[in-house]
Amino acid sequence: MRLVFGSERNKKVNGGQSTVHGITIFCGLWTVDKNFNKRSKLKIKNTCISILILFSQCISPNSNITDRPDMNNISLAIHGGAGNYTLSDLSLEEQKEYQQKLQEALDRGYDILEKGGSSIDAVEAVIRILEDSPLFNAGKGAVLTSNEKIELDASIMRGSDLAAGAVGGVTIVKNPISAARKVMENSPHVLLMGRGAEAFAKEQHLEIVDPSYFFTEKSRMQLQKIKEEEKLKLKNSEKKDKKFGTVGCVALDKNGNLAAGTSTGGMVNKKFGRVGDSPIIGAGTYADNRTCAVSCTGHGEHFIRNTIAFSVAALMEYKGLSLEQAVDYVVEEKLKRTSGTGGLIAIDKEGNIAMKMNTPSMFRAYRNTKESKVFIF
Amino acid sequence: MRLVFGSERNKKVNGGQSTVHGITIFCGLWTVDKNFNKRSKLKIKNTCISILILFSQCISPNSNITDRPDMNNISLAIHGGAGNYTLSDLSLEEQKEYQQKLQEALDRGYDILEKGGSSIDAVEAVIRILEDSPLFNAGKGAVLTSNEKIELDASIMRGSDLAAGAVGGVTIVKNPISAARKVMENSPHVLLMGRGAEAFAKEQHLEIVDPSYFFTEKSRMQLQKIKEEEKLKLKNSEKKDKKFGTVGCVALDKNGNLAAGTSTGGMVNKKFGRVGDSPIIGAGTYADNRTCAVSCTGHGEHFIRNTIAFSVAALMEYKGLSLEQAVDYVVEEKLKRTSGTGGLIAIDKEGNIAMKMNTPSMFRAYRNTKESKVFIF
Numbered sequence: 001m002r003l004v005f006g007s008e009r010n011k012k013v014n015g016g017q018s019t020v021h022g023i024t025i026f027c028g029l030w031t032v033d034k035n036f037n038k039r040s041k042l043k044i045k046n047t048c049i050s051i052l053i054l055f056s057q058c059i060s061p062n063s064n065i066t067d068r069p070d071m072n073n074i075s076l077a078i079h080g081g082a083g084n085y086t087l088s089d090l091s092l093e094e095q096k097e098y099q100q101k102l103q104e105a106l107d108r109g110y111d112i113l114e115k116g117g118s119s120i121d122a123v124e125a126v127i128r129i130l131e132d133s134p135l136f137n138a139g140k141g142a143v144l145t146s147n148e149k150i151e152l153d154a155s156i157m158r159g160s161d162l163a164a165g166a167v168g169g170v171t172i173v174k175n176p177i178s179a180a181r182k183v184m185e186n187s188p189h190v191l192l193m194g195r196g197a198e199a200f201a202k203e204q205h206l207e208i209v210d211p212s213y214f215f216t217e218k219s220r221m222q223l224q225k226i227k228e229e230e231k232l233k234l235k236n237s238e239k240k241d242k243k244f245g246t247v248g249c250v251a252l253d254k255n256g257n258l259a260a261g262t263s264t265g266g267m268v269n270k271k272f273g274r275v276g277d278s279p280i281i282g283a284g285t286y287a288d289n290r291t292c293a294v295s296c297t298g299h300g301e302h303f304i305r306n307t308i309a310f311s312v313a314a315l316m317e318y319k320g321l322s323l324e325q326a327v328d329y330v331v332e333e334k335l336k337r338t339s340g341t342g343g344l345i346a347i348d349k350e351g352n353i354a355m356k357m358n359t360p361s362m363f364r365a366y367r368n369t370k371e372s373k374v375f376i377f
Numbered sequence: 378m379r380l381v382f383g384s385e386r387n388k389k390v391n392g393g394q395s396t397v398h399g400i401t402i403f404c405g406l407w408t409v410d411k412n413f414n415k416r417s418k419l420k421i422k423n424t425c426i427s428i429l430i431l432f433s434q435c436i437s438p439n440s441n442i443t444d445r446p447d448m449n450n451i452s453l454a455i456h457g458g459a460g461n462y463t464l465s466d467l468s469l470e471e472q473k474e475y476q477q478k479l480q481e482a483l484d485r486g487y488d489i490l491e492k493g494g495s496s497i498d499a500v501e502a503v504i505r506i507l508e509d510s511p512l513f514n515a516g517k518g519a520v521l522t523s524n525e526k527i528e529l530d531a532s533i534m535r536g537s538d539l540a541a542g543a544v545g546g547v548t549i550v551k552n553p554i555s556a557a558r559k560v561m562e563n564s565p566h567v568l569l570m571g572r573g574a575e576a577f578a579k580e581q582h583l584e585i586v587d588p589s590y591f592f593t594e595k596s597r598m599q600l601q602k603i604k605e606e607e608k609l610k611l612k613n614s615e616k617k618d619k620k621f622g623t624v625g626c627v628a629l630d631k632n633g634n635l636a637a638g639t640s641t642g643g644m645v646n647k648k649f650g651r652v653g654d655s656p657i658i659g660a661g662t663y664a665d666n667r668t669c670a671v672s673c674t675g676h677g678e679h680f681i682r683n684t685i686a687f688s689v690a691a692l693m694e695y696k697g698l699s700l701e702q703a704v705d706y707v708v709e710e711k712l713k714r715t716s717g718t719g720g721l722i723a724i725d726k727e728g729n730i731a732m733k734m735n736t737p738s739m740f741r742a743y744r745n746t747k748e749s750k751v752f753i754f
Contacts, residue, residue, distance in 0.1 A: 196650020273573020
């Protein structure tokens with residue numbers, strides 16, 4: 001039966017899935033059985049019953065078609081960080097800058113998927129573009145630590161086999177997401193930290209840069225402002241940082257494989273080698289072909305304590321929720337328990353997308369076979 | 378109704394819970410209502426109906442008594458690492474050494490709980506004893522990295538409010554579990570790494586030692602042996618390391634609060650700042666008063682990729698499994714998906730304990746109001 005589906009998948013549309021597959025199987029068997037008039041009546045009767053059973057299984061609401069995603073349902077979502085921006089915080093020009101960069105990254109990832117590339121390739125390519133842009137808090141433009149350094153974290157995960165890689169606290173690797181991928185593919189480990197992760201990145205011939213490459217005037221001013229506010233002992237609620245700024249991507253490719261990745265500079269003014277949720281598989285990133293792929297952004301400590309990324313998958317697998325229901329519960333209810341703020345993007349094995357935050361803004365965009373959209377607020 | 382339960386809790390035994398509570402409530406209401414013969418028949422009738430309804434609720438299988446744990450159901454479980462030891466690998470004397478140290482740690486933790494101490498105090502105290510012993514792969518006696526260093530990871534979590542703390546890759550902190558607790562209590566963060574974590578530990582006045590303190594002749598020989606095996610290109614399956622050796626503890630205190638903690642030296646011969654599951658909340662450690670507390674040991678990468686510790690809690694909360702069912706599924710089925718090896722200990726809000734591994738051995742022990750047991754195989 002599996003082979004029959006190949007060419008029919010092009011015709012599949014949302015909501016019409018079961019019917020299309022039912023007809024396909026019926027036609028397939030008709031061809032095979034066209035010489036049956038030469039055989040016994042009993043055989044014909046049995047075949048008809050078999051066809052009816054197969055057909056009824058395929059149009060049943062309990063059909064297991066959902067276990068095999070539509071090969072053409074390629075789909076991609078990206079984020080450039082949840083935060084507290086309101087309409088007045090960003091000029092029209094700034095908004096346009098963000099929108100253009102998100103669109104560029106989105107189109108690059110979608111192009112890979114459209115040409116039959118893997119979701120993991122799309123995720124890495126998208127995040128590299130966002131890391132290279134000074135607009136976001138990842139790679140170039142990342143926020144500064146309290147002692148004016150840059151410490152970058154990233155992770156990536158493949159839904160087909162739960163392979164995962166991550167790096168934390170790297171200071172000289174131009175694209176931490178590529179280092180995370182190398183950890184996944186070329187090491188027996190999942191998470192490498194600090195100098196060790198950098199030595200591994202060098203061994204893998206990844207591009208190494210001087211730490212000064214990552215610095216921007218904006219990030220220096222941001223740190224200075226936060227430090228001044230701390231001196232004045234202003235409450236966080238009065239002058240809170242506008243920028244969480246992590247970047248991330250989730251994708252579903254033509255082979256039905258999900259992938260997720262996340263990259264960040266962490267919290268501005270962070271101390272003591274603080275690591276957030278971005279390099280933590282299960283907290284900031286998760287992907288499993290059985291359920292969904294998730295990338296998070298926000299106040300990382302809450303995403304770790306609530307195991308947010310995996311919780312979306314767990315609610316789908318263990319409680320039977322849809323992607324949308326699982327994401328709603330996690331962002332609206334689960335994060336509330338510890339007063340966590342932020343958001344996430346997620347994509348399921350059918351190509352459905354959910355993007356949700358409990359902050360005023362989240363740079364985000366998605367593209368599938370039907371539409372392409374970019375949002376900030 | 379809540380107040381009535383206090384003195385009766387001493388009498389509670391497994392399996393008799395609902396009945397004991399039912400009688401308590403009945404007697405309580407009888408005392409309140411003994412002057413009712415002076416009042417109207419209608420009032421007596423209504424009171425009787427109320428008593429019956431309350432009584433039936435308490436003995437019903439659907440009673441929500443499980444939401445309020447028995448104040449005296451204190452319970453503690455510990456592990457000293459899953460591994461590949463078989464009976465022939467350990468002399469009787471060695472077995473006795475391990476058993477004595479596990480018993481000492483178990484009794485110290487239980488003593489804290491019995492005197493009304495918190496589960497987080499018990500977890501920290503137990504793990505400090507195991508870290509201080511050269512028998513286990515945590516603190517003194519930890520395994521060596523490929524460049525003959527010690528890099529220690531630990532995490533701790535409190536089930537009442539999901540507060541958590543962790544350190545990764547520390548080299549001079551005598552008791553990493555205490556550093557993890559300080560991160561939880563005295564920083565806004567969850568995970569601190571490397572030099573930063575050490576600077577924080579110093580600021581918190583934790584005991585700092587020279588890295589040589591952690592070294593043992595056994596760990597040096599272990600590294601040498603592994604390196605020789607690598608040179609000979611022996612397959613892991615032929616000469617695999619006998620020692621995962623992480624230590625951990627889960628506890629339930631008199632106030633119904635759960636806690637979990639884990640501490641490790643990681644994998645022998647590890648490179649590139651590799652971090653395993655032990656400092657990762659959700660992977661190696663999890664605690665939530667709503668469900669359970671979990672501490673894991675094993676091949677850490679698989680525990681991260683499968684978000685093992687939180688999965689036990691998720692299966693209980695989202696799928697309604699019992700602790701035992703959830704632990705069975707996670708160790709027998711979930712870990713299998715990536716061919717992961719190891720084990721875990723878990724305790725639920727009722728004080729039930731589950732200890733399971735898919736390796737030949739796991740040093741483990743538990744103690745509750747009824748018994749105290751230590752196991753190796």
